[in-house]
Amino acid sequence: MADNLLAHETSPYLLQHKDNPVHWMPWGDEAFARASAENKPILLSVGYAACHWCHVMAHESFEDPGTADLMNEHFISVKVDREERPDVDRIYMDALHRLGEQGGWPLTMFLTPEGDPFWGGTYFPKETLYGRPSFRHVLTEIARIYHEEHDKVRHNTQALRDAIANPVTPEAPAPLAMPIVAEAARHALRLVDRDNGGIQGAPKFPQTPLFSLLWRNWLRTREPDYREAVETTLFNICQGGIYDHLGGGFSRYAVDNAWLVPHFEKMLYDNAQLLELMMLVWQDTDEPLLRLRIEETVDWVSREMIAESGAFAASLDADSEGEEGRYYVWTRDEIEALLEPDLAELFCRVYNVTPEGNWEGKTILNRLGSLALADPETEHRLAEARDILLAHRNKRVRPGWDDKVLADWNGLMIAALANAGAAFARPDWIELAVRAFDAIRRHLWTQDRLHHGLRLGQARHPATADDFAHLIRAAIVLHEITAEQAYLDDAERLADMLDRDYWDTEKGGYFFTSARTEHLITRLRTAQDDATPNGNATMLANLARLHALTGKIAYRDRTQALIDAFTGEVLANVFAHASFLNAFEDAAELVQAVTVGPPDAPETRALRQAVFAQSIPARLLMSIADTSHLPDGHPAAGKPMKDGKPTLYLCRGQHCSLPITDPASLADAFRIVSG
Template sequence: MPLATFSPMTRHAAPTRPAKPNPLNLLVHETSPYLLQHRDNPVNWRAWNDDALKEARTSDKPILLSVGYAACHWCHVMAHESFEDDGIAALMNERFVNIKIDREERPDLDQIYQQALALLGQQGGWPLTMFLTPDAEPYWGGTYFPKEARYGRPGFGDVLVALSDAYHHDKEKVAKNVGGLAEAMRRLAVPAAGEAIEAEILDRIAEHLLGRIDFVHGGIEGAPKFPQAPILNLLWRAYLRNGDGRYREAVHLSLTRMLQGGIYDHLGGGLARYATDAAWLVPHFEKMLYDNAELLSLLADAWIDAGERLYEERAAEIVGWLTREMLAAPNEAGNRAFAASLDADSEGIEGKFYVWDEAEIDAVLGDEAAFFKQVYGVTAEGNWEDTNILSRGHQSGLLSPKDEARLAAARTKLLARRDTRIRPGWDDKVLADWNGLMIAALARAAQVFARTDWLRRAEDAFAFIETTMRDSNGRLKHAWRATPDQPQGRLAHPATLDDHANLARAALALHEATGDGRYLAAAKRLVADLDAHFWDDAGGYFFTADDTTDVIIRTKSAGDNATPSGNGTMLDVLTRLHHLTGDAAYEARAAELLKTFAGEVERNFFPLATFLNAADFRAHVTDVVIIGQRDEAGCAALLAALKAGPQVNLIVSVLADAASLPDFHPAAGKTAVDGKATAYVCRQQSCSAPVTAPTELARLLASNRRSAA
């Protein structure tokens, strides 16, 4: 489950302190947009590195660790209130070694200290403010602290004095906190093992989650409200397993309300990170790459089921936003991957770039304004903070094609006007794991919506990662960013489990979409690197590699955070590789991975959606083997038949002949019928009779869904 960020309903603007270079602030040497936002603070910031940690040990000062990211609104608020204040900065500099971390560059460190905060009984989120011993061990923490006491939170100056004094004058209590937290984190790094996760367990979990659905507005009940794509996927799988229409309704309702609500950018495309209210009206305006990747993938599956025009249009708008606003700088070969995020704030005010006054809409649209305002809920009073968030949340679908064409023309005009505003900050660093999510989603959506241009974009981004984000030893790195003084870009930070897992899944999605064996080889290399540097002999993959030396503990979990679980993704990847290659080692590792975390469902299943979805996939996987040439009409018609009904457990292979299949594969040695493209549907070591008619393939797949249930 994504971590909730402290975010009251009202907008917050704080005056920005005029920038005065601080020669003792070392963030000027970094490339992270988030760290560079703080390079002129009077705080003597350091990045997380050996020199900063050595400084803390040498001076015997505790570490004040501040973790955030470039698009984080409340990170900006705390910066303006406290980190730009000379008095607060003086306290910080006198009493602490101050270290700033971009949580997107170092998710491993963020994960460790978020876990520590949770063990202290506090709600996690960003900005994360942790107090550490000089050995980087946590002893207390929180999230956002106001400069002066309010919101029921102590003032930051008082916190600084109290935590500094505690370190120097209450060593026994600090040591007790450190020891207790360290022991608790060690216990959490040992997951509860179990046996296979049966369909009955999956159904019981789905039924419980269904009870948490808001059947008025969609999504998990309450506020704030996150998209929660893995949970919606879990409910979708329950519908396909047992045919219970309540699950289908929950998913379609949630998707429709999100895509019509204010959380969706109706002018520029793309979904914000979450809504602060229960009706999806008021977004936390930052846009993250990973949320839109997960939504795009789910949209493709839901469209196959319902054929809803809304889904197809929103998918195209999301990809339009991606290619218009989210392409990072090219590498030397001209390949381009995707940037990380767009800020919630512009001109120091949350959402200012996105909201509208009625008078401005009237001026831009003229005679079309009345119709547009009626559809998007625009009024003179506004629907939020005396202004308007564009929303169609009261509509269940699109209007007539004629009316939608009128609205599209109006949106084009408003988007052009909006483009003249001061834009939110853009975090243009490339993250391997988030790009993996988007590449896989694009490959899937390209097949579903027959968009070869989307597939080319996905391939281009994958080529960027493979050729640009490896060090001289061939090891994958986590982040890359180009700057004016380093146009060739700078690699940073060790790759994590999620980087390898998401890119392996992306490679397999590209392999399925193209049939190109290079992608299968790339997936195998990524998994080999994981096995060499991340696998725990006790079972499961650690989040960090065995040669990542600056973490106090190697965490291991199957729980989703803001992004899907790496161990959950790997259960899917290993299953696919076993079916595609016949290598029994992949099956053995998948079985061990499943057992390692299976007992976690008895502790807390809510964050395990990605892992549970992979367990369902592994139990019900179906191989569709099409023998023929991918570019021939007969083969294309059979591939199109895969869209005749919803499918989530297919592995599709298009082969010139079946000789390339592994010997164990039930379709090995099968042949085409009468020289026509021929399909075989295989499950549990048994294949159907050969079919050449698309209608017959669709019938077989529908029958397979019923038998799997």
Template sequence: MFEAANLLGTESSPYLRQHADNPVHWRPWGRSALDEAISTNKPILLSVGYAACHWCHVMAHECFGDNEVAHLMNDLYINIKVDREERPDIDQIYMAALGAMGEQGGWPLTMFLTPEGKPFWGGTYFPKHSHYGRPGFLDVLRSIYGVWRNDRQRVDQNVTALTRHISERLDAKSERTEIDPALFNQFASNIYGAMDPVKGGLSGAPKFPSAPFMDTIWLSWLRDRDETHRDIFVKTLETMLQGGIYDHLGGGLSRYSVDDAWLVPHFEKMLYDNAQFIRHATFAFGDSGNTLFRSRIEETIAWLEREMLVDGRFASSLDADSEGEEGRFYVWHDAEIPLEFNEFRNIYDVTSVGNWEGKNILNRLNSIALLDERTENKLADARKKLLVIRDQRIRPERDDKALTDWNGLMIRALAEAGRAFGRSEWISLAESIYRSVSESMVDGRLPHSVLGDSRLFPGLSSDYATMINAAVSLHQATQNDDYMDAAKHWKRMLDAWHQTENGDYSLSANDSTDTIIRVRGDQDEAIPSATSQIIEALARLALLSNDEQLRQHVNLVAENALGRVLQQRYGQAGVLNSSSLLLDQTKLVIVTPEKTHALMHVANQNPDPRRIDLWIKHIEEQTIELVPGGGGVLIKKPAAFLCRGFVCLAPVETEAELEALLRSRV
């Protein structure tokens, strides 16, 4: 007999546990839930969300916590709840089905499935009764069940069409496409044309940080030195980081802005957004020297250490809501600001009428540029005092689960920022997180998620890709070859559990058998796709280790991926960006007796995602294999030489020469 009860109470996911007290008889995704549906011949109601999702909370309150709705759900359906952050493969499968129906995606995702898990109808948020132009959930539940019982031919037609679309979308086969610079140039031009020349970001609302597109624009600037691309990249960052989407008191970036001015955020904070913005701000500071970027990185890393560390790893997110209200923790009434803070009020757009629903979202959009040092110091003191006041409020909930791939993104960001800014404590933090994530593996395999003693296996291909990238970046920050060895281990695990017959990779492991198809992971979301992260990780590892066989392999993986993603309508930036790295890969070899030599300092201060740096005490038999073309240059004193492919330029010996070389288009 199947238990007529809610079974989420023992799950490790904070999002699933948020629903453990619902009167709905929720099941976690798994073989037992699917078997129950088959045994009872009931359709499945699948609800997918995540802990920081505002509209997930709204639907939970209006529907899943309501006895009338729950009774109907329990009577008609097998109800399955999924945390999309734990199971992005499941989310991608059914989000693709929703897209095939002509519906705009988003969360909560609400799908109706056959007992075998095949989709036949779906939507996103539904209120209990029709509202906001949305049908009522009670009516939807009855209507869909009526179709299931009385019009099985229609259900079967939908299943066939949607399943075919999912397979074409997520497990497509296509011809290889050669890695051609013209592809990337045209794509970068298209992205630039879609960007807001005044406020930055993509034109219109809502505005997302759109990290894969930002990567496209920055790589285009590095490749072609088109200053318009650099300028829109910098403008986007400046406006974001002075807007309401940035937390000016506590640090950290919110997920997106609901308006077109970066003023009104959707207030949840995600680890991955902040990892990507730290990297972008590091690049922008290296190019411009604008101290705004350094300040925002410092503030955000302080926030990470203060609020996001859990058992030696980073938590996933902070909720948008507190006390049942979105943004309540972050916004201010004018009367809450001390009277003596008049200058602060003017600069941070605080008024008696407010700038959002009668309240004030702190922002500096009226004056993007930083002010004089005295004023900025005074504002910093005011922010510290207001943070103390804010800390007395009821906080948004934190999703404490540590996702391996998101932690990998942040480890890389910290290592790169620590290196560029000369902040050894940031590198040490990155190393500490890296050790904690590595120690969670069992039999050499990484879990996708960790919370307390719970580990979610198997991991995803994105977990191994981000840990390869993290290890390579830590090698770059420390020049410790142990990290190169670790990256090779993650690569072996990636091959063992995720490689397909033709040498490509799938998002889910080859022993993960509880989904209707095996997802490749080609499509970007807020972060670059798993496929793109694999291409970048393996390309960097091949360059670092001078492994020509690996370089040829990743070139083939990239060509196969390009053939697939060029058929997609969207989400292809990551694969295009990572594939372009194979055209532009550069190795900087610095030959000097000590790691602290001034030439190393110059390299550190000029970050370039296309470049791998290698420190060698002196060229000898043990190190010559790491140098492109064998490094056939006699080095008698400290020098650096820049290599592309198997060709190295003449060595330079002074800091000024190296600076000029790294900033030139070579």
């Protein structure tokens, strides 16, 4: 048996560890069998390619022969990419939380040979530091406890297994209703940092679902505090150091409370969610800064994030040349050497570049000193400067690129790109989304199985409920925008597969993992958001749309079953369930825009474009030649074109607007129907 078995894996993160002196094994039968045969606990280490602290622990401990000897002597060491196996990561992160730890990556868990967790943590330093025990001490003590205090281990494993497998489900004190959604938005508003945006304190994450909740409440109420909270957040994110002002795209979060210092990794899912929110706000405000950042973000995605298959890659690393942020930061001397003196002076003033720097002696470019864009001439000169600096930056050693394709993250970006392309009338953006969806269809969807990830031509690992949910949403959005039936058919087939293998027949709702997924000690089921919107929440919105599109009662019934299954959990902690609250609005207050008339007629296209221009998160666009094609019972069924012209009807519940033939009147009609 080879000492380290990661060389044949496809995950860039696992391949980063293939030359460690640690005898790493991938997750699977062989690791469990070896642990049982040798009566050793499993040391499970979970991370991801763009994770800075994962790199730190690797350099300090996993590359150290002395530490590796301890690991090899006392443990079966298993390395997992959390992005490739989110099912494994979620179970053991849940276990860590139940041990009273905050969680994070790298995740370090100790398991029995059967896979039951009994102790864990996150990053452990090589030497005792800041009150954290050294990793070597942890290894020695855990090995001793496992062999000498077996009753303690058995007690811990049983308690954790019971807690993970049987979480307490709160009883719903009342049915979920729109007044409760509005009240949740009011509570969330009190948490907002009114100066810098985001949630008060540090670190600051974009928290996109929560700010989408606030934005939706602005659209319903027109109370300015909600709009200001979202705009302040987006403007600071767009002008802060969390944004890459030269290459475009957003980092995962900021470590400070002013969005200046990012954790430099760029994740596909963050950029997809921010793209959606910026677009919704731009549709209502026509804010030039948001338009610019949307365009730049899409440019970054199309330039740097397309994998070989045509789908989207997962992430860019935080580190290059062994240092976090090295690729992105500047000194004033570097900038003055590249730009003409007057342009350098302008650039340094606008982007907060000083001789002493703003982070470890270097400068993170930002425009937090003035959030508004400058006059057009100044912005043109700044763009010239950025082009020069970007060309120079491209000569640096680039951060690692994790080019694996993940179904759920691609679903998020496909929907965001398609919606943005429709709103901006950019068919090239829509084509990017279409190509990515086609790549997923070709490479990850085989017969009646969907896979989670793709790299080096290999589709691997069973899909999660999130994979299905976000791809179904992407298919529905593409159906809206292209009016092609094939995308609706895809959405229905995926929904059938999800129902077959993921539905909890006892309590309702979707398990995160398939009934056919192996080597897991339990199946988790929750509606709580993670870094991405929860799959059950996304399915709530999907099922409401599928019912409207097809008229099938099964979709309506499953929509209500999801609401019933999770109302208690949602009401017990509304802030962790923002996506579910947003999806509930989609289910309860879906605004259907139905165009009737020849699909290729200029008047029809103008009506459709007017719909895409509106900020209506709970929108569903249906384009039909005549209303006889609508499902039975649809509120627009039987309504004709007006005066023989392509006509639009806006419907909510069982009521529709008067016929609309003038795109210019659409905004007011939307406000009446949505209010």
